[in-house]
Amino acid sequence: MRLRKLIEELNLFERERIPNEIRLFGIATYIQTSSTRRTAKILSEIHSVSHTAIWKWVKKFEQKLPISTEKKQRNLIAIDKTVVKANKKRYFVYSALLSCRR
Structure with a gap:
């Protein structure tokens, strides 16, 4: 509430085509999932x-009320897996990328 x-006090949204409750639910869902497409899929039920x-919506919300103010230095790791079939057998191929920022 x-x-x-x-x-409403911050006047984040100019137009009222979509109710603020749905926008709030969308912002909260995005914060949990970190995916706009996944959030749109969840909201499509409503x-x-x-x-x-x-x-x-998230960008407007972050301008008025920052979600996270602290930036952390991180080592980034990307991992991918795929399945290759050869001679009627399945082989799992993994790849990893490590990026160290200095």
């Missing part, structure tokens, strides 16, 4: 919303 009043609209 307080968050809805806060969003209201049709594009992933671009969700991205814009």
